[in-house]
Amino acid sequence: MRRILIANRGEIAARIIRTCRTLNIETVLAASAADLDSVPARMADRTVCIGPARPTESYLKVETIVHAARATRSDAIHPGYGFLSERAALARLCESSGVIFIGPTAAQIDAVGDKLRARAEAEAAQVPVVPGCAVAAPDEALAAARRIGVPLLVKAVGGGGGRGMKRVDALEQLPAILELAAAEAGAAFGDARVYLERYIASGRHVEVQVLGDGEGEVIHLGERDCSTQRRYQKLVEETPAPGLSPALRAALHAAAVRFARRLAYRGAGTVEFLVDREREQFYFLEMNARIQVEHPVTEAVTGVDLVAEQIAIAGGAGLRHAQDNIRAEGCAIECRINAEDPLDDFRPSPGVVTAVTWPVQEGIRVDTHIATGSRVPPYYDSLMAKIIAHAPDRSGAVSRLRQAIAATHISGVHSNLGFQSRVLADAEFAAGGFDTGFVARLLER
């Protein structure tokens, strides 16, 4: 592979370019008009303007992205995360246009993008799923809901990442909520199908990083605990997940590998689980067929560059690491630094960053696209940076991260730096192993 077109923006574009440089691969950044003077645009060997700021007219245009790749003689497209990364249409057009898609096959994206299909695949791979089922007719739904018990969740088949979910606390609410959920799912995802799932009162979000060669060989690179979430938006992620029993941890890893193997998964992917704290059980949630925002914590402890592995697999090199050679050393924690105002309900705060200082410390990595003078445009997500701390143990990583955040200064836009300091200083956080209700409890304190 000689040249890669990056169909993304922000910190992930900058991060992909960094790995390409070490691999001596040229980069072409496909950028919207709002991102032409961004840090990644300055880093890329070439930047092409694919359209106006609005994502539907630029970053989400499949034909434009593939055309740009071909016209710039790029061998491959790296989609990053978000935008087109999990659109089978992009993978499919790449497949038919002679451009390598750095990711899974279109068929694999389809298989995991449909939540009902993914559930069925999980069951077939003997991976436990949350008790639940698809619903067709309303009377059928009521009978199913009785079996599952309340509270339960109505989930959109096309949803994911917290989108398209509604909670039902009493059976008599079910018909109305089903109708509303189906209508909303149809509007939001173009797919009105919904299904029912037991609501797990105290669950941890634990996910397993996998790499597959596309031929059925799959390895895992350990798990990440992403239970520090606010309204399903992850704020802090860490590896290893604190306090899991060795048996539960091993069972999670094995389940993720079984699932990915069943699909003969190609590339980097993440299998998400809900770990029931009360029952010491875990359930398959979904698979994300892309590089994740929080991948650096895995890189920190394993020393494996996941983007380099994605490129190697896409280029036909297969898996370059055997499972036995993957060793996790120490603990890594990542904080997402967003342009948002925690004092105003975390409202996004776009604008110009008039001054910024990022921490430079031992054991600290900063993935960012923000320098002094950078814009945070209002059209995209508010992620400015990820600060990742690595240390021999968890308390060491927490204290490194706290120092790093204290050494970070951002002016011109609001940031959640102060809030993240509060999270890291909290006693419940220090104890670790909490459920996804942690941030809501913290905000109440």
Place this chain on the structure above:
Amino acid sequence: MSLTAADVAEIMRLVEQSGFDELTLEMEGTKISLRRGVGTATPPAAVAAGSPAAAVTAPAKPVPVAAPAAATVDPGLQDLPSPLLGTFYRSPKPGAPPFVEVGTEVQEDTIIGIIEVMKLMNTVRAGVRGTVAEILVADGTLAEFGEILMRVRKSG
């Protein structure tokens, strides 16, 4: 909460330093509208409905594109930017005469070229009346969004 003159001066200073052309700030009983560059006729586009940044109005026009040709300073010349990224073709098919040449008179609806995106042909019209003065993008090459394809000397 009320604003002092010093507060307003501070807000103006912040807007001055920012990339925004206009700011509307509404607080209890107070509304301030600031607009940079008095006399610019372009009305700013409203931020998309539901956008959390409702108080800040983004500029309507995309930021200037780093096209190979710099925007013209001759007020009689009109830039014709590419409306999308794709391969620019000056004629309807290979070997056929180009739609326009330097010196061709164009009307608003005159076709000046085709932008092809994955085999889909999009016709590009002049959008202005005048005479083609310059052609900046060669036939069969990539035109980026916003890249200046041609310049037209306006008539009338």
